[in-house]
Amino acid sequence: MIKVRLLRENKEKFIEYSRGLKIEDILESLGYSSETAVVKRNGKISIEDEYIEDNDELLIIPVISGG
Amino acid sequence: MYCKCGKKAIIFRRYSGEKLCERCFNKSMVERVKKVIRKYSLIEKNDLIGVGVSGGKDSLVLLHILKKLSEKYPFDLIAITIDEGIKGYRDKSIRLVQKNCKSWGIESKIYSFKEEFGYTLDEIVKRDRELSPCSYCGVFRRYLLNKKARELGCDKLAVGHNLDDEVQTILMNFLRGDLSRFGRTGSYYIRLNEKFVPRIKPLREIPEKEDVIYALVNNIDVEFSECPYAGEAYRNNIREFLNKMEMEQPTTKYSLLRSYDKIYPLLAKNLTKEVRYCRNCGEPTIGEICKTCELLENL
Numbered sequence: 001m002i003k004v005r006l007l008r009e010n011k012e013k014f015i016e017y018s019r020g021l022k023i024e025d026i027l028e029s030l031g032y033s034s035e036t037a038v039v040k041r042n043g044k045i046s047i048e049d050e051y052i053e054d055n056d057e058l059l060i061i062p063v064i065s066g067g
Numbered sequence: 068m069y070c071k072c073g074k075k076a077i078i079f080r081r082y083s084g085e086k087l088c089e090r091c092f093n094k095s096m097v098e099r100v101k102k103v104i105r106k107y108s109l110i111e112k113n114d115l116i117g118v119g120v121s122g123g124k125d126s127l128v129l130l131h132i133l134k135k136l137s138e139k140y141p142f143d144l145i146a147i148t149i150d151e152g153i154k155g156y157r158d159k160s161i162r163l164v165q166k167n168c169k170s171w172g173i174e175s176k177i178y179s180f181k182e183e184f185g186y187t188l189d190e191i192v193k194r195d196r197e198l199s200p201c202s203y204c205g206v207f208r209r210y211l212l213n214k215k216a217r218e219l220g221c222d223k224l225a226v227g228h229n230l231d232d233e234v235q236t237i238l239m240n241f242l243r244g245d246l247s248r249f250g251r252t253g254s255y256y257i258r259l260n261e262k263f264v265p266r267i268k269p270l271r272e273i274p275e276k277e278d279v280i281y282a283l284v285n286n287i288d289v290e291f292s293e294c295p296y297a298g299e300a301y302r303n304n305i306r307e308f309l310n311k312m313e314m315e316q317p318t319t320k321y322s323l324l325r326s327y328d329k330i331y332p333l334l335a336k337n338l339t340k341e342v343r344y345c346r347n348c349g350e351p352t353i354g355e356i357c358k359t360c361e362l363l364e365n366l
Contacts, residue, residue: 007291034081035310038279045077045283047068047086061283063276064306065123065291 002052006030008062017054024048026058036063078280081317089284096281100132100269107255109267110142110223117221117264119212120146120168120175122160124282124289125227127167129270131287133225134171147215147224149208150179152187153295160290167288178215180207184363192296194366200296203362210359214350216264223256228268231275234323235305242305250338253331260342262351274320 002015004026015026023039023046034048040059041050052058068076074088087095104110118133120126130146137144148164151157161177168175181187184207192200216224228236233252240249256265270278282289312319344350345357352358 008293033310033314035276035313038276038283040283045089045280047076047079049068049079061279061291062293063279065279065289065293 001055002026003055003057004030004060005058006060008060008065017052021052022048023050023052023058026052027060030060032060032062037061038063077284078277082274082313082321092277092280093284096273096277097132097135099272101136103254103272104136104267104269107267109225109256109269110140112141114142114222115220116142116144116267117147117212117216117219117224118144119224119226120148120164121227122148122157122163122290123227124278124287124291125229125232125270125275127163127227127287127289128273128278128281129225129227130167130173131171131281131285133269134173144173145219145221146173146175147212147219147221148175148177149211150177150181151204151208152180152189154187154189156290156292156295159292163288163290176215176219178211180211183207183211184359186366188296191366198362198365199299201299204296206358206362210350210357213262213264217262221264223267224264225267225269227270227278229270229273229275229278230320230324231306231309233268233271234309234320234327235302237323237327238305238309239301243301246334247338247340250331250334252327253335254328257335257339259339260351262344263342272321272324 002017004013004015023041024034027033027037027039027048038061039046039048040061042057068079068086070076070086070088070091072088072091076086077089078092079086110116116133118130120130133144146164146168148161150161165175188200188204191203212224237252254271256267258265309320340353342351342353345352345360347356347360350357
């Protein structure tokens with residue numbers, strides 16, 4: 001299981017792990033893309049085409065903020 | 068993915084093909100800002116630079132990078148913050164401005180809508196339900212930033228507009244046919260009037276996403292929420308369109324900026340209007356009375 005925390009929405013989600021899943025796939029399923037979010041994987045800023053491992057924790061940080 | 072130095076990369080710049088680790092990314096950000104400043108002579112020797120700092124990621128990243136540069140080059144900084152009076156949002160970000168300025172040793176000045184105009188933005192929103200909050204906020208904030216920067220003796224006013232902000236604005240003004248605004252998103256400043264402090268945008272070529280990464284990498288405490296009044300529908304549509312295009316063609320934003328920069332000298336020359344002084348408040352304006360005074364009469 002992958003734990004995903006969405007900073008903007010202040011929500012936590014659990015996503016079923018499957019082999020070959022990349023960070024960008026998770027972003028897409030949550031309505032984000034590599035243009036609109038930065039991802040921390042297990043506390044470290046990560047590139048979107050990295051493969052996810054089971055029990056990973058992702059933090060989704062929205063790019064659009066401020067104003 | 069690995070950086071050219073062999074360390075694990077934290078960013079893949081799709082538009083250039085670069086993969087960078089934390090250290091190389093940081094270095095590259097400072098270099099790129101320095102390059103823009105040099106290319107357009109945005110900062111001169113002994114300048115006092117007023118930096119418009121809201122507490123959001125862009126302005127704090129700008130302040131952090133300018134602080135680094137000011138340790139090597141002869142210019143000074145002062146942070147200028149406008150408190151629009153947005154309860155639950157701006158009060159939080161102002162605390163972050165004060166905290167960061169204190170730890171970086173930068174003087175910080177805060178000016179409020181309430182003190183200057185008699186109303187907080189929250190009060191304005193309650194009084195006028197026709198015009199959008201952004202219509203008031205944008206005009207009042209620009210007015211106050213310019214006035215206060217001038218009173219503080221600033222030579223330039225630096226603002227944290229990033230690549231995304233710039234290309235959205237360019238496209239919005241073009242699509243709306245607003246040509247006088249279309250001619251105001253330039254790379255370099257034009258001294259229009261002695262009462263206008265030239266505005267500079269050193270982050271103009273930095274994608275918004277890289278501002279976020281820079282803030283995270285450097286542990287800069289920033290406000291990651293969005294203004295409760297944000298939601299200019301037209302800008303949101305343009306942003307979505309540009310992000311979609313960038314995903315499909317990863318140089319779209321830079322291409323748009325470069326195209327604009329090529330025609331900017333012609334636009335600036337032909338679309339710049341004569342500047343007069345508001346007969347009400349004396350601040351520079353294009354019309355008889357300035358937009359700020361006009362809006363204040365509405366309230």
